[in-house]
Amino acid sequence: MTDTEESFLEEYRPADFPIVLLTVDSVLLTYHQDRLKVLLVQRAQHPAKGQWGLPGGFVDQTADAQLEDAALRSLQAKTGIEPPYIEQLGAFGSPDRDPRGWSTTVAYTALMPYAACSAHVDSVSDTQWFDVDEIDDLRLAFDHRDIIKNGIERFRQKALYSLVTARALPEPFTLHELRRVHELLIGKKIQRKSFLRRVENSGVLVETGKTRASDKGRPAMLYKTTSEVDDYRFVRNIDASAG
Amino acid sequence: MTDTEESFLEEYRPADFPIVLLTVDSVLLTYHQDRLKVLLVQRAQHPAKGQWGLPGGFVDQTADAQLEDAALRSLQAKTGIEPPYIEQLGAFGSPDRDPRGWSTTVAYTALMPYAACSAHVDSVSDTQWFDVDEIDDLRLAFDHRDIIKNGIERFRQKALYSLVTARALPEPFTLHELRRVHELLIGKKIQRKSFLRRVENSGVLVETGKTRASDKGRPAMLYKTTSEVDDYRFVRNIDASAG
């Protein structure tokens, strides 16, 4: 027999190789009522049946052209829409994380405005937003607590040098709302003036020219994102160590 | 039958699930003769037999406690040692990247001093350092060119706000050498004075007190890393857009 790639593939038998468990999970975050929330799903099937865990599933080898598509499919199923921002967090693999054996999950982390899916989420009982401060008290499936912490940490870093955080808000939004998202992630107050300067210098947010009034106080200017907001990076970070 | 996780696992048959191809690959970079180099391996087996590709392999479900262990094993096999710095780059999955079918690789990116493994690498013909500027001209296996570019881009970003780059150098090293690594990654000259200030303020490198003379000119101070170098981040980045 000739040693070509064709003949190799002819003889190739995937079942001869060790069996691998590969899933995709997403840490979907949002901002609602001055709190950061993460979307969790109650598992309908074993393993970890009945426990809360991240939305996710298997790659559909006929439908998915890349791993991200599998993440988007599972998020679409639970929220009714695709999130406006998603990025890969990383792969987590170990012999212990799943009782079925050595397993790997590719985790994504995403942002979505709360209102964009609240009707869909409220209509089912197995999907729910949890305050990120609550997750230490929950019993979560597999290593999903670690993955959630990892996702939050990713956005905490991003809050220091980017404005993608705006993708967690419904448009248009006020600078106060956006600043609160940053403050909650960083765990520190940010000067209004400093924050405004950063937004203006970035050029990735635009004023709508309209304002939104609340019960009391002066109405706030409303802003929208531009497509560049996903990739923009400040040269100088917010100083998380400063007073 | 009772609906417990135990009974579920009893009935669980992994072979009933779609077959998944999962590999681990590493982009190992170093600095040698004023150039950035990437380690490539000539593939001994199909698919892509004879082509150059990234060092990598399958997870060993009995030996590896995490994905990173699989990456370290394959690097150890090709260089004789474990790299002093490694981090996960991300998972790459698609139906097209491997002729055997839908496949995923978890890519790592690592740094190592050239001299630490040059004897081992030089002793075999299937492992070789390539100048990173050469990779566009090489025929590479799978999507490894994309992964390499991704790994270089990761360190280009890191060169703007960190000093992990020192892990590509043999210790002790001069500030000139370290600065050259940054310049090659960023693609821009960096002011000597600015770079020295950053190193001093970081506190993650220490002067050895010794110097190294070259053919001509004043001998340069020698520096060593501390363990904090892996995690340190500057608040203010090098400005890649400036002059």
Added chain:
DNA sequence: GCAATAGTGTCTTTTAGACAGTATGGG
């Protein structure tokens, strides 16, 4: 007018960029 919130003026501090100057080695 008062309370409350939004937005601005401006001073200080920090640190990178620029670049000219000095220091220290080999011939």
Added chain:
DNA sequence: CCCATACTGTCTAAAAGACACTATTGC
């Protein structure tokens, strides 16, 4: 002494932190 390279002094510019001040709404 000359050359080349290493290192330093110091000015300027950019931008964040701090904080007091003004603006605009509802009552």
